[in-house]
Amino acid sequence: MTRRPVGTATRGTTNPNRLRRMDRWIAAAHGAALRRGEAPPVAVDLGYGAAPWTAVELLTRLRTADPRCRVVGIEIDPERVTAARPYEREGLDFRHGGFEVPVDGPVALIRAANVLRQYDEDAVAEVWARLCGRLTPGGLLVEGTCDEIGRRHVWVALGPEGPRTVTFATRLGSLEHPSDLAERLPKALIHRNVPGEPVHAFLRDFDRAWAAAAPYASLGARQRWISAVRRLAADWPVCDDRRRWRQGEVTVAWEALAPRL
Structure with missing residues (x-):
């Protein structure tokens, strides 16, 4: 059967x-x-x-x-x-x-x-x-x-x-703020983008790092992204390096973003 x-x-x-x-x-x-x-x-x-x-x-x-x-x-x-x-x-x-x-x-x-x-x-x-x-x-x-x-x-x-x-x-040319990615969070995280949850704090900090990196915009969105991720890595466990950041990526340890019970 x-x-x-x-x-x-x-x-x-x-x-x-x-x-x-x-x-x-x-x-x-x-x-x-x-x-x-x-x-x-x-x-x-x-x-x-x-x-x-x-x-x-x-x-x-x-x-x-x-x-x-x-x-x-x-x-x-x-x-x-x-x-x-x-x-x-x-x-x-x-x-x-x-x-x-x-x-x-x-x-x-x-x-x-x-x-x-x-x-x-x-x-x-x-x-x-x-x-x-x-x-x-x-x-x-x-x-x-x-x-x-x-x-x-x-x-x-x-x-x-x-x-x-x-x-x-x-695609960095289409990005206004890193938090624009919130609408594409996977099911395990998308309903957790609210105050008090780690993923919400991460996207908030990413937006702040992006704003602080605004002077790099004159060099292009890629350089601004790299600068923002470098700032972000001071407080969050970023797992990759500049080679991936150049692709418009950033990878973070799951434990840092996992939903709170």
């Missing part, structure tokens, strides 16, 4: 290049871990949507980190799987399923972008635990939210042990 997939269908909204910021971060931050294994690493694009573009692009970008990578696109809507099948090729296939992740054996990477946004906040921990349970030792779950064309994106990176970091990424 075939089991019913775990989860509910998303709206399916997708666009080419929508997840480029997340993909590039994964290749840079997790590439060494992908290469470390003896077997070719398997990555899952969970809930890729009405068109398969994000899975196709994930394969291309991960293969810059490890040419052996395979990608499996998983969708809970069987019609979307059927529509994606013509795009299958060596290293890329599509399967019907949900949070149970119907792939043989553990996987090195699960990317779940814009999947949990429709769920209740109370459901997040259970989904995270289920997905992390499918990872290899040292594997990575990346779960987050972005806008329709990928200008603003926030994601949580998790390992088998649980959440590790939160990354804020943006």
Whole structure:
């Protein structure tokens, strides 16, 4: 008897290049871990949507980190799987399923972008635990939210042990204030952007650092962002360095932003 997939269908909204910021971060931050294994690493694009573009692009970008990578696109809507099948090729296939992740054996990477946004906040921990349970030792779950064309994106990176970091990424030319990213916080954090919660304090301090870095605006938005993040790092556990800041990113330890009980 075939089991019913775990989860509910998303709206399916997708666009080419929508997840480029997340993909590039994964290749840079997790590439060494992908290469470390003896077997070719398997990555899952969970809930890729009405068109398969994000899975196709994930394969291309991960293969810059490890040419052996395979990608499996998983969708809970069987019609979307059927529509994606013509795009299958060596290293890329599509399967019907949900949070149970119907792939043989553990996987090195699960990317779940814009999947949990429709769920209740109370459901997040259970989904995270289920997905992390499918990872290899040292594997990575990346779960987050972005806008329709990928200008603003926030994601949580998790390992088998649980959440590790939160990354804020943006197209700097479109940014007025770092707190503009609040609307793209993942489900675990978006309802916590209120006074008294760490993520609210972080975005407040980021806006202040951005304002203090205003003199750098004459050198461009990138230099202003770098200066603001450097100021921010004096009070918050920033995990990355200037190489990533130049991309319009900043990554912070999860423990600093985790919701208060």
